[in-house]
Amino acid sequence: MQRRSFASAVSAAAAAPFLMGAAPSGGDTPASAAADKRLKRDMVASLEAELQDRDTARAVAAWIYDIGFDWTPATAPIGAFDFLIAYAFGNRPPANGGDPTKVLAEPGPMNELLADTVAQVRAKRTLPVYAQWEIAHFLTEKYNMSQVIAINPVIAADGTITYLSTDGVAAQIAEKRKSTPGGVGTAGVVGWRDHIKRCVLTTEGRGMKAFAPEGFTMPDTYDPESGQPWTRRRDLYLVHDMNAQWQMKRTELVARMYPNG
Structure with missing residues (x-):
């Protein structure tokens, strides 16, 4: 139980910025920022339904978004x-x-x-x-x-x-x-x-x-x-x-x- 709680806390902490959404960059419009936010929520919901594990879904969805949907460098x-x-x-x-x-x-x-x-x-x-x-x-x-x-x-x-x-x-x-x-x-x-x-x-x-x-x-x-x-x-x-x-x-x-x- 303690191990599961610790893992859940780590996953939730890693995913928090993902779920809140980053502030729009100079090239983003409010509409595109809102679309990104909806996409992120949908990704978490879909993975949670598939994995039956919300904490893992939150963490993994953040990584999938970073690698699959964000192609812009600093x-x-x-x-x-x-x-x-x-x-x-x-x-x-x-x-x-x-x-x-x-x-x-x-x-x-x-x-x-x-x-x-x-x-x-x-x-x-x-x-x-x-x-x-x-x-x-x-x-x-x-x-x-x-x-x-x-x-x-x-x-x-x-x-x-x-x-x-x-x-x-x-x-x-x-x-x-x-x-x-x-x-x-x-x-x-x-x-x-x-x-x-x-x-x-x-x-x-x-x-x-x-x-x-x-x-x-x-x-x-x-x-x-x-x-x-x-x-x-x-x-x-x-x-x-x-x-x-x-x-x-x-x-x-x-x-x-x-x-x-």
Whole structure:
């Protein structure tokens, strides 16, 4: 009985902000805020009926809403940033064929769009840019941009290429920023429209303050010829991204609820 009471209290506390509803952001209208509030209540009611457990329904509905319905990252004005991070999205198969495990993919049109977005931000304020190599390629070749630090894939002694995950990129940048005079600083994150929320969260998870640049629209035109199947169409990519977010949420919850293992 004591264990059940404790679990119920934890679940209810976690879900309280969800049920009250967050204050509308600058882009929300009263109508959309009201619709969100109704959706949240309906989600809890539906899960409670299915699970026969209101406390668990309240907690889980909050996580489902966060991962499945909220795709907007935290933003900040570019004056708040010390550097930019640009995360790649998709690629194209090697132009001349060959073993794809040992021949670099082509950067692809989606990464060119991301480079264009970085250039728009840099036009407002010159900041060092840590960019995955697919984006760095366009920043240097198309824009002749200075202060670009390319984050490259890992190439083994036998030539085998290991492309970095979003977290792998963030980890490399965090390590590089440790030796920066003045400390790690705050990152302005550029990423694909449906990827950027996770990019910001992943950057934060590696110990860097991170926000999307306020007032800039992230690209969202999918490439049906992408070398990564999950980045060829939006519905498939959203499933991929939600899966990654759930993995992050699971790790976070286990660490928070059972910090001693």
